[in-house]
Amino acid sequence: MLMSISVWADKWGTAIPVTYAQRDLYVEATDNTMLHSLVIPRDGVLSITGVEHGSTRNYGLSFSLLKVNFIPINRYGTSSTYVDGTNVNSSSFSRQFALKKGTYIIRVTNTDCYTIRTKFAAVNDQGNGAKKKGTNLKKKVTMTALFGASETYAKAEWFKFKLKKPQKVKLTMSAYGDASYRVTFYGPKPFKKGDTTYVSSGYTRTAKYWIQRGRKKLKLKKGTYYIKIERSSIDVSGYCAISWK
Numbered sequence: 190m191l192m193s194i195s196v197w198a199d200k201w202g203t204a205i206p207v208t209y210a211q212r213d214l215y216v217e218a219t220d221n222t223m224l225h226s227l228v229i230p231r232d233g234v235l236s237i238t239g240v241e242h243g244s245t246r247n248y249g250l251s252f253s254l255l256k257v258n259f260i261p262i263n264r265y266g267t268s269s270t271y272v273d274g275t276n277v278n279s280s281s282f283s284r285q286f287a288l289k290k291g292t293y294i295i296r297v298t299n300t301d302c303y304t305i306r307t308k309f310a311a312v313n314d315q316g317n318g319a320k321k322k323g324t325n326l327k328k329k330v331t332m333t334a335l336f337g338a339s340e341t342y343a344k345a346e347w348f349k350f351k352l353k354k355p356q357k358v359k360l361t362m363s364a365y366g367d368a369s370y371r372v373t374f375y376g377p378k379p380f381k382k383g384d385t386t387y388v389s390s391g392y393t394r395t396a397k398y399w400i401q402r403g404r405k406k407l408k409l410k411k412g413t414y415y416i417k418i419e420r421s422s423i424d425v426s427g428y429c430a431i432s433w434k
Contacts, residue, residue: 200219200220200222200223200224201224201225201226202216202218202223202224202225203216203225204225204226204227204228205225205226205227205295205305205307206307207227207228207229207230207235207307207309208307208308208309209308209309209310209311210308211306211307211308212306212307212308213304213305213306214304214305214306214307215302215303215304216297216302216303216304216305217301217302218297218300218301218302218303221298221299222296222297222298223296223297223298223300224294224295224296225294225295225296225297225305226292226293226294227292227293227294227295227307228291228292228293229288229289229290229291229292229293229309230290230309230311231290231311232288232289232290232311232312232313232314232335232337233287233288233309233310233311233312233335234285234286234287234288234309234310234312234365234366234427234428235285235286235288235307235308235309236283236284236285236307236308236309236310237252237254237270237272237283237284237285237286237295237305237306237307238250238272238273238274238282238283238284238305238306239252239272239274239303239304239305239306240274240275240303240304241300241302241303242301242302242303242304247274247275248275249271249272249273249274249275249279249281250271250272250273250274250297250300250303250304250305251269251270251271251297251298251300252269252270252272252295252296252297252305253268253269253270253295253296253297254270254286254293254294254295254338255293255294255295255296256293256294256339257291257292257293257294259294262286262293262338262339263424270284272284274304274306283306285366285367285426285427286338286426287312287335287336287337287338287366287368287426287427287428288337288338288339288426289314289335289337289339289340291339293339312333312335312428313332313333313335314333314334314335314346314428315332315333315334315348316332316334316346316347316348316418317346317347317348318344318345318346318347319347320347320349320375320415320417322347323347323348323349323415323416324347324348324349325348325349325350326348326349326350326416326431326432326433327350328350328433328434329432329433329434330432331430331431331432332348332430332431332432333428333429333430333431334346334348334418334428334429334431335427335428336368336420336426336427336428336429337426338425338426340426342420342423342424344419344420345417345418345419346417346418346419346429347415347416347417347418348415348416348418348431349413349414349415349416350413350414350433351412351413351414352409352410352411352412352413352414353411354411355407355408355409355410355411356408356409357397357398357399357406357408357409358397358398358399358409358414358433358434359395359396359397359398359433359434360372360374360386360395360396360397360398360416360431360432360433361393361394361395361431361432361433361434362386362388362393362394362395362396362418362429362430362431363388363392363393363394363429363430363431364388364389364390364391364392364393364427364429365390365391365427365428365429365430366390366425366426366427366428367390367425367426367427368390368420368421368422368425368426368427368428368429369387369388369389369390369420369421369422369425370387370388370418370419370420370421370429371385371386371387371417371418371419371420371421372385372386372387372388372396372416372417372418372429372431373385373386373416373417373419374386374396374398374414374415374416375414375415375416375417376409376410376412376413376414376415377409377410377412377414378410379400379401380398380409380414383417384396384398387421388429390425390427416431416433418431
């Protein structure tokens with residue numbers, strides 16, 4: 190059961206605490222619809238779980254995550270998100286939302302008494318939206334591209350690196366949160382049109398690049414290479430970590 194701090198609220202209830210440590214907010218509703226603001230201090234991932242307190246037992250909690258203009262940004266395009274804070278072993282125990290820095294709203298309806306638990310983790314959004322301005326990705330350095338729940342599905346992030354001498358390249362990519370990603374590798378021929386690898390949420394993949402000449406695997410040419418990262422599905426969020434050597 191979640192530990193709580195008692196709070197009396199009106200329609201606009203107490204703001205939800207967003208910290209790097211786990212925090213609980215206990216609410217006794219004064220309206221059929223309760224609204225709580227939450228301020229995300231920087232780009233990152235917010236974990237949310239909760240409990241609806243009944244007279245004889247506790248239940249899971251449904252809520253809606255909204256932009257400040259009240260447009261919903263729940264997972265998979267649903268009208269609400271369900272979490273079961275009563276059962277740590279449940280697949281619905283908590284949900285994660287990748288969010289850009291800013292203010293958001295949580296809406297809870299038809300619930301008299303509930304607890305919302307949050308925990309925040311910062312994630313750097315290090316890519317660039319334009320190919321030519323792609324972020325310089327140094328060898329053996331891991332960087333991250335964050336795809337927020339409130340951002341457009343069309344968003345793409347670019348990284349680039351330069352080979353000063355011919356070599357084979359190994360790209361490592363990991364997906365976190367709900368989203369899976371298309372990672373496309375561009376460069377001088379034969380990668381002018383790009384070579385795409387898919388990485389699913391919760392997994393790490395590696396892709397090796399060389400120039401195939403018959404049975405021979407030749408080193409890549411000197412030059413600038415680009416990496417484009419895109420979400421492979423809509424209404425999900427998370428981040429992709431990437432490195433090369």
